[in-house]
Every structure is written in C-alpha cells, then in structure tokens.
Amino acid sequence: MPEVPDEVLMQRYQKGDAQAFEQLLRRHQRPIFHFARRFLGHDEAAQDALQEIFLRVVKNAPRYERRAKFTTWLYTIARNHCIDASRKARYRRTTSLHDPVGGEEGGRSLEETIEGREPEPDRTAHNRRLKRAIDEAIAALGDEQREVFILREHCGLAFKEIGEITGVPENTVKSRMRYALEKLREQLRAVGFEP
Amino acid sequence: MSDERQKNEVIDYLYGELDEGRVRALLRDAEADPELASDLRTLQATRVLYQQVELPEPPAMLSEAILRQEKILRAQPESFWAPLVRLFMHPAFGAAGIVVVAVGAGLVYTLSQPPAPATLTGAAPAPVATVAVSPPPPGAAEKLVPASPGAMGKAGGLREVEFAPEEARAAGDVGQPVADEVRQVPLKQAQAIAGERDLTTESPDERADDKDVVGGRKQQRSALSKKKSAPAVATDGFEQRAEPSAEPAGGFARPSNTAQPSTPVPQDLAYGDLATTAAQVESKAGSGGQLTSPNALDQETAPAMPKELSGSAGNVANRDPILFPDGASEAGDGTSGVEQQQAKPRRIPVGKGKTSTAAGREIGAAQAARISQRAKDAFDAGLVAYDSRRYLEAYDLFKQAEQHDVGKKLAPAPQVYQARALYDYKMWPDSAAIMEKVLDDFPKFEGRDRLYKLLEVCYQQIKDDAKLSSVRARRAREADRSKAIQAASPVDEPANPTPAAH
Numbered sequence: 125m126p127e128v129p130d131e132v133l134m135q136r137y138q139k140g141d142a143q144a145f146e147q148l149l150r151r152h153q154r155p156i157f158h159f160a161r162r163f164l165g166h167d168e169a170a171q172d173a174l175q176e177i178f179l180r181v182v183k184n185a186p187r188y189e190r191r192a193k194f195t196t197w198l199y200t201i202a203r204n205h206c207i208d209a210s211r212k213a214r215y216r217r218t219t220s221l222h223d224p225v226g227g228e229e230g231g232r233s234l235e236e237t238i239e240g241r242e243p244e245p246d247r248t249a250h251n252r253r254l255k256r257a258i259d260e261a262i263a264a265l266g267d268e269q270r271e272v273f274i275l276r277e278h279c280g281l282a283f284k285e286i287g288e289i290t291g292v293p294e295n296t297v298k299s300r301m302r303y304a305l306e307k308l309r310e311q312l313r314a315v316g317f318e319p
Numbered sequence: 320m321s322d323e324r325q326k327n328e329v330i331d332y333l334y335g336e337l338d339e340g341r342v343r344a345l346l347r348d349a350e351a352d353p354e355l356a357s358d359l360r361t362l363q364a365t366r367v368l369y370q371q372v373e374l375p376e377p378p379a380m381l382s383e384a385i386l387r388q389e390k391i392l393r394a395q396p397e398s399f400w401a402p403l404v405r406l407f408m409h410p411a412f413g414a415a416g417i418v419v420v421a422v423g424a425g426l427v428y429t430l431s432q433p434p435a436p437a438t439l440t441g442a443a444p445a446p447v448a449t450v451a452v453s454p455p456p457p458g459a460a461e462k463l464v465p466a467s468p469g470a471m472g473k474a475g476g477l478r479e480v481e482f483a484p485e486e487a488r489a490a491g492d493v494g495q496p497v498a499d500e501v502r503q504v505p506l507k508q509a510q511a512i513a514g515e516r517d518l519t520t521e522s523p524d525e526r527a528d529d530k531d532v533v534g535g536r537k538q539q540r541s542a543l544s545k546k547k548s549a550p551a552v553a554t555d556g557f558e559q560r561a562e563p564s565a566e567p568a569g570g571f572a573r574p575s576n577t578a579q580p581s582t583p584v585p586q587d588l589a590y591g592d593l594a595t596t597a598a599q600v601e602s603k604a605g606s607g608g609q610l611t612s613p614n615a616l617d618q619e620t621a622p623a624m625p626k627e628l629s630g631s632a633g634n635v636a637n638r639d640p641i642l643f644p645d646g647a648s649e650a651g652d653g654t655s656g657v658e659q660q661q662a663k664p665r666r667i668p669v670g671k672g673k674t675s676t677a678a679g680r681e682i683g684a685a686q687a688a689r690i691s692q693r694a695k696d697a698f699d700a701g702l703v704a705y706d707s708r709r710y711l712e713a714y715d716l717f718k719q720a721e722q723h724d725v726g727k728k729l730a731p732a733p734q735v736y737q738a739r740a741l742y743d744y745k746m747w748p749d750s751a752a753i754m755e756k757v758l759d760d761f762p763k764f765e766g767r768d769r770l771y772k773l774l775e776v777c778y779q780q781i782k783d784d785a786k787l788s789s790v791r792a793r794r795a796r797e798a799d800r801s802k803a804i805q806a807a808s809p810v811d812e813p814a815n816p817t818p819a820a821h
Binding site: 140142145146149150153154157158161162167168170171172174175176178179182183186187212251254255258276277278282283295298299301302305306308309312317 | 327330333336362368369370371372374377381385386388389392393408707708711712
C-alpha cells in the first residue's frame with residue numbers, strides 16, 4: 125500500500141484528523157530530532173526543540189497551504205527554531221558535558237565521568253572517540269555549512285529543497301556542502317581518523 | 320579539479336543527484352585526473368566515516384508528550400481574533416493593502432499639490448481669504464485666485480476655499496466673480512476668520528489651555544504617569560490591580576536576548592491571597608514542599624510594601640489553616656486587628672455588576688472572571704510546558720498568567736514559576752532578579768526559605784560572591800527575626816487565625 129503523502133496528511137489534520145498528525149509526527153520526528161541534535165549540539169536541547177517544532181506545526185497548521193511541500197515547510201520551521209535556540213544558547217552560561225572536568229585541557233570530560241552501564245569494548249571506545257571527533261567537527265562548522273550538511277545527511281532533503289529552506293541558490297547549497305565535507309575531512313584527519 | 324561545475328557534480332554524485340550520463344562522464348574524467356579521483360574517494364570515505372556514528376533516537380515519551388500537548392492545543396477554542404489574523408496574514412490581503420495604500424498615497428499627493436490656478440465659477444463658495452474690496456466689473460466671467468504662499472505650505476491654497484464664511488458665500492452669485500481684486504491673507508488669519516485655530520503655530524502655553532478640550536484622555540494620561548512614578552498606595556485592592564501593566568510585570572526583558580536583569584518590578588505588585596496560591600502551587604506542581612515554611616513578615620525586607628497591605632488582614636482572614644497552623648503571620652508586623660481589617664484589600668465583587676478600575680473605565684464582573692480564568696489557563700498551560708521542560712514557553716505562559724491575574728489570586732506563584740523556568744533554562748541572572756523581586760514584594764510568601772536556597776545556587780552559578788553573601792546575610796537576618804517573633808508569641812496561640820470582621 126503506497127504511503128500517504130505528507131501534504132495529504134497535513135490537509136487531513138487541518139480538517140481535524142488527529143491521527144494524521146500522529147502519522148506525520150512518527151514519520152518526521154527522527155530526522156527532525158537528529159537535525160536539532162546536530163544543530164544545537166546536545167540531546168536535551170534537541171528534545172526541547174523537537175517538542176517546540178511540532179507544537180509550532182500544530183499552531184500554524186491552519187496557515188499551511190498545499191502548494192508548499194510539507195517537508196520544506198516543516199524544515200523551515202525547524203531551522204528557524206534552531207537558529208533562535210542556538211542564538212539564545214550563546215547567551216547562556218552552561219557547563220557542557222564535553223568540557224574537561226576541573227578546567228584541565230585534555231582531562232576527562234564530564235560526560236566521560238558519568239558511568240555507563242555496559243562494558244566498554246574496543247569497538248565502543250573507537251565509536252566514542254569518533255563520535256566526539258565528529259561532534260567537534262560539526263560544531264566547528266559555520267552555521268550555514270552546518271545546516272546544509274545536516275539537512276542533507278540526516279533529513280535526506282534534495283539540494284534544491286535545501287535551497288528553498290535556506291533561501292539560497294542550489295549551487296550555493298552545493299558549495300556549502302562541499303566546504304562542510306572538506307572541513308569534516310580535515311578535522312577527522314587531525315584527530316587520527318583517516319577517511 | 321577543473322571548475323566550479325565539476326565540484327558541484329562531485330557533490331551531486333556523492334548524494335545521488337547526478338543523472339547516469341553525467342555520472343559516466345565524471346568517472347571518465349576521474350580516471351584521467353588523479354586529483355579528481357582522490358577527491359571523490361576521500362569525500363566518499365568521509366561520508367562513510369560520518370555515517371558510522373549513530374545519533375540517539377528521540378525518547379518515546381517525547382512523542383507521547385507532543386501528542387498530549389497537541390490534544391490540549393486542539394481542545395482550546397480558537398480565539399475570536401484568530402480568523403482575522405489569518406485573513407490579514409493572507410498574501411492576497413497584503414497585495415490589496417498595497418494597492419489601497421498606493422491609491423491613497425496618490426490621492427493625498429494629488430490633493431496636496433499646489434492648485435493650478437483655481438477658477439471661481441458657478442456657485443463655488445468664495446475663498447475665505449478672499450475679501451471683496453470692490454464690486455465686480457460687469458462681464459467678468461471668472462477670476463483667478465492665487466493661493467497664498469503661507470497657506471500653500473500647510474494645506475494648499477484650496478484649503479482656504481473650504482473655510483469660506485457664510486457672508487462671502489452669500490455674496491457670490493452664480494456665474495459672477497466675487498471680486499475683481501483679491502487680498503491674500505495668511506492661513507492663520509483666514510482660519511481665525513473662519514473660527515479655526517492653527518495649533519501648529521501656537522505656543523505650548525497657548526495650547527496648554529486646551530487640556531479641557533482634549534478631554535479626559537489627557538488628564539487620564541497624566542494621572543497614569545503620576546501613578547507610575549509614585550509608589551503604589553493600595554487603598555483599593557482592586558483598583559490598584561485591575562489593569563495589568565502594559566509593561567512586562569516582572570520588569571525584565573525577554574529572556575532570549577539578554578542575560579542581565581533590567582528595570583525593577585513596579586511596586587504595585589499585589590499581595591494576593593497567598594493561601595489560595597500556595598494551595599494551588601502545591602497541588603499543581605505536586606512537588607510537595609514548594610511552599611512549606613511560613614515565615615513571619617519582615618518589614619525591613621519589604622520596603623516597598625505599603626503599610627496597609629503589609630498587615631494583610633485580608634490574607635489572614637482567607638488563609639488555609641493547614642498552611643498556617645500557627646497563625647504566626649497574623650500580627651507579625653505589629654499592626655492591630657483593626658488596622659488589619661481596614662487594610663483588607665477589596666475584592667472583585669463577582670456577580671455584582673460593574674467594578675471600577677484604575678484607569679477610570681469600568682469592567683464587568685463577568686469580564687473580570689474571564690480574565691481570571693485566562694490567568695488560570697495560562698498558569699496551567701505553563702505548568703504543562705514546564706513539566707515538558709519547554710522552559711521558555713513556560714516562562715511566557717507564567718508571565719501571561721501574572722498579567723491576567725487581575726485579583727492576584729495566583730500571586731506569587733506565576734512569578735515564582737517564572738523564576739524557576741528561567742533557572743532551569745540556565746538564565747540565572749534573570750531568574751535571580753525575579754526571585755529577588757518575589758522576596759521583596761511578597762514578604763509573607765511561604766516558600767521564602769526554598770527561594771533563598773535557589774537564589775543562593777543561582778548566585779553560585781553566576782559566580783557573584785558579593786550577591787551571594789548579601790543574600791545569605793539577608794536570609795540569616797530573616798531567620799533571626801522569625802525566631803524572635805515566634806519566641807515573643809504566646810505558646811497557646813490558636814491554630815486558626817481569627818477571621819477578620821467584614
């Protein structure tokens with residue numbers, strides 16, 4: 125059975141079908157969460173963002189018009205929210221889980237001091253190092269490159285659609301994507317992960 | 320790598336957006352160009368490496384929470400203004416608006432143009448500035464009326480025509496010129512003739528006489544500004560509080576933009592029914608212990624509280640004996656029972672018709688009840704948002720609750736929760752500022768002790784040692800004072816406070 129398009133579901137939701145919203149949520153919550161997670165840098169902020177984004181969808185549902193592709197509309201909301209949240213976060217003084225404990229450079233991070241439940245085989249250790257390297261590399265990207273990279277890698281949007289969301293030409297999107305990939309490659313190389 | 324086009328093609332190739340023909344061409348190019356081949360390989364490998372790391376899944380409870388909130392939002396009746404707002408936001412409406420503005424601007428421009436020599440024909444009324452000095456020569460059909468330069472700058476020469484005195488109108492016969500000579504007079508003089516005044520050229524003193532003309536609005540404004548600047552003296556519990564201030568009641572900038580607390584809270588924050596509030600906060604938050612330790616009133620820490628209110632007999636009368644078992648605060652400030660009765664703030668007489676407000680207008684009891692309900696709804700929604708850790712939204716909702724809380728029945732719960740929301744959002748300076756205001760403005764707030772603790776943690780987070788020690792000193796002072804009052808109170812004091820006589 126073919127999947128019902130997002131736009132149809134949204135129209136049903138506009139007419140009061142709550143199931144349609146639930147379907148849309150189930151379909152998009154994962155990529156939206158990952159988008160927010162990568163954009164904002166940590167899980168807690170991403171969870172807040174996920175809620176906020178879908179509540180904005182609810183509030184703005186009457187204004188949605190079928191002419192627009194649902195994902196374009198949804199990710200525009202998500203992007204705007206994440207930009208706002210990341211601006212606000214810059215004013216917040218927080219202790220990141222990645223910050224070295226006691227302010228020592230190269231020391232263990234707060235995240236690492238929290239005990240895990242599972243034993244830590246080599247593979248997990250490797251993944252954790254890689255995860256951290258990637259987190260840092262993504263965080264080091266400029267906002268413009270990062271959003272393009274995440275929208276493509278995690279949300280699977282076409283470059284054209286990313287261009288519509290970010291309001292730049294498709295070629296600019298591709299240039300930013302290329303820059304992001306190159307930067308990521310350099311950063312990974314610098315910490316010993318040879319792509 | 321030859322050019323920009325090829326670079327874009329590499330990206331398209333990596334993400335599967337290149338058609339087959341172009342893919343073949345690119346791979347052919349890569350065979351010939353080792354740099355391109357290396358580029359393709361390393362970028363592809365970077366992607367693979369990136370994809371090895373899996374991101375966590377969103378917690379299952381999160382989607383349940385979203386669906387729950389969606390239900391709440393859907394259940395809320397649509398506001399009266401929502402369809403209008405939607406209409407105004409529609410692009411077609413915007414386009415129509417632009418057309419209307421353009422047409423309007425065109426009309427205004429056309430009318431404000433200096434008149435091409437105006438002709439007096441037919442029964443057109445004579446211009447006000449035109450005074451006939453000699454009878455018209457026979458046979459003259461029309462006469463040009465040049466606009467006075469002084470008048471041009473203001474309303475154009477045509478304006479003079481509009482203010483023709485009746486005599487001049489009567490003098491003008493159909494088809495005949497009014498006069499063969501015209502005397503141009505300044506617009507002001509012309510307006511004086513027509514009984515109109517030029518307010519733009521009058522001195523402020525001259526205009527000052529117009530206060531009565533402008534009417535109550537001016538007086539009202541001045542009264543309001545006085546009220547703003549003067550410390551609030553709550554002679555009428557409702558009148559002081561009926562209209563929520565247009566400014567944010569907390570006096571803080573929206574938390575998104577600043578980490579610094581701004582202007583202080585207006586002093587007319589009402590000291591509402593704490594018993595009700597406490598009970599509500601307890602029941603809503605379910606934290607059991609939010610508002611536990613009743614403290615005695617400390618007048619030193621409540622400099623802004625008017626004496627009438629600091630007695631708060633009304634509050635004593637309405638207190639919940641469970642929350643106030645010892646009745647310690649009944650006479651904690653030393654005021655007599657009579658003073659306390661006099662100080663009891665008046666309540667909105669629900670169901671008794673109209674109630675006056677500070678601004679002099681009247682609102683009905685039903686409206687007051689509606690506003691009250693709105694405050695409760697906002698507060699409830701704020702708690703939902705807070706529980707869902709959407710702190711900024713919660714902050715906004717608590718702020719709304721504070722603003723709609725006409726009778727201050729919820730106070731200081733909305734303020735406390737604003738502080739908590741900002742605290743949890745790690746906006747410590749703003750949170751601390753709100754907590755300080757609550758401590759200042761609600762000296763009988765039962766949760767003071769907890770609030771002090773939170774405030775201390777806040778200042779520790781901000782690393783503001785001076786503030787921290789100041790708060791600690793104040794807390795110690797308050798504790799000492801509380802002990803002293805308790806020691807001075809009779810041991811066999813009745814558990815329930817005596818209700819204030821009405």
